[in-house]
Amino acid sequence: MATTIKTIAKITGVSHSTVSRALRGSPLVADVTAERIRIAAEQLDYLPSAAARSLKTKRTHVLGVILSGIADPFFSEVLNGIEGAAHAAGYSLFIGSSNHDADKEARIVQTMLEQRIDGGIICSTPVSIERWRQFPTDRFPIVVINNQAADHYNFSIYHDDIDGSRQLARHLIELGHRKIAYLGNSHSGKTTLDRLSGLQEEMEFQGLSVAPDQIHHAPGGSLQMGAEGMNYFLNLPHPPTAVMCFNDLLAIGALKACRQAGVRVPDEISVTGFDNIAFSEFSVPPLTTLDQPKYEIGRQAAQLLLSLLSEESGLHSHTQGVKVLKGRLLVRATTAKPRKKETL
Template sequence: MSATLRDVAAAAGVHAATASRALNPETLGMVNPATAKRVREAAERLGYVPNPIARSLKTNRTLSLGAVVPDITNPLFAPIIRGIEDVAVAAGYNVLIANTDNEPDRERDQVASLRARQVDGLILATARIEDPVISTLIADKVPIVLVNRVEPDLPIFSVAGDDASGIRQALRHLHELGHRRIAHIAGPSSTSTGVVRRRTFQLEIGELGLAAEDCPIVEAASYQIEDGAGCLRTVLDEHPGVTAVLAANDLLAIGCYEVLAERGLSCPADLSVVGFNDIPFVDKVWPPLTTVHVRHYDFGAEAARLVLEQLRDPAISPKSVLLSVSLVVRGSTAAPPDR
């Protein structure tokens, strides 16, 4: 017969309630460290395994969180999920991951499925501006955190990077190298990241005294490599004087590499390329990609902490966390060919 909580408590010389608190990451802080250590050692010695079903019946919680991402194959979401899991698991929670393929109907169904499983809170990494799912969750008072976007007009917790700062840093880097004809491959206008980065690009070229006609903007249909390639073809065909491209994410930038290769052009000798996000392996492509580093692991970790805060105190006021970003200069940028 497997050991029970009462067996652990008796072996540690404490009350069963104390043993329960010592073995629950959420209440561990309520127990004297020496006592908690004694309880843990007794549990290990007896081979005690907590019963999550019994705990959920007692606390009216499932000790699980839902994480919803638009494209699980996109490398930027791996560190976000890792950050969520590290914080959640340390607090005694499991994480259920759902992929939406950035489709509204699938997102609605996946969120409904997670709610049917009675997850205690949700973390949404979706970026679509018009998202009725979010309004429904707020109305239903579901503990929720948005990742990689900020909604200043909604009473909701969120974690995002400083996209505006990232675009400014990238543009100023190119300007300091001598570039005056800089194209922007923008993200979809249906996404918050696409809108913010595009708007900042437009404002910053004005601040730098660059002519709008010399700094074209081509919008990608999605944040995928093939769309980056298609946009650069448009730039090269319609704006042959461009000497640098600032892409709204790294996958769009990698698409630019493909087009340069097919047209016999060199990066950065013929065209400098800058990405955004610093996803894994962009330092391994050739040339290594200059990009804006975004702290995606911290996105996930902070989002999980915010959900747990809401579970501990449902009356807590919503807040937005804006994390700093930094430009990482690598081999894909250099002075323009006419310098």
């Protein structure tokens, strides 16, 4: 049995109320008494019970984070950003990986609500707002990173995927590419569509277009999927001269497929990624990609949530609801001018 304030009370010869106040730093306790209590607490290795405290204060100082999984380095970086901001403010994280499984997601949300988390961050996974119905959303702040659900959430952090995708497309077009394909990830709702839109917008802006057979959606965003997806393009009667991939993992997988097929990158085909994960600098050739401010995205999401929490118990100085961050093009070595005969 752990030591409680009652134990300390008995030993120091005061009431448990006084102990509680002393340890919380209340001014309603004589200095000498407080010091005596603190010493006793230290000596007894006292640690307050979070359960009892939150039961009384209605605050758990825990934030829930839902994401599809941590296998993708992109998410672990975002998570780092969230963790950094939360930790600095004295909050802990309760993390749930849904793995694209609706049942599991439901259980995660339920557990989080039972734990009475102070707020939630939904990271790039489509969680229906209906799941949170147990608690009125205005009393239970939720911040969404790259909202994938159809529902509208009041507070969110977006990465400007359309802009990022246009930067990549512009780079390819400037190199002389005219036949640019897109390898998407069907597991990722809105994000993959935005990135496709960015390509299409930039193409149309330059008077070009993306042929329907140059769009392929892989059933996931992993290395393996990237290899398989690239093979689809390579086997086309008229393969593209460049392939824009949904993310770096797909792109690195695609590079392997090219190598196995004997297609040289970037001489015969250009490939781009998205995210700029640590590995992309170490691929062969090093990957041209869009550097997303991953840590910053996570950090800002957490800070937005934290400011909502401090508002909640005070003035309602309406916080900015939606924040959009932009990434920047990072040209490495998987993009080059298309071979002459392929140039339109």
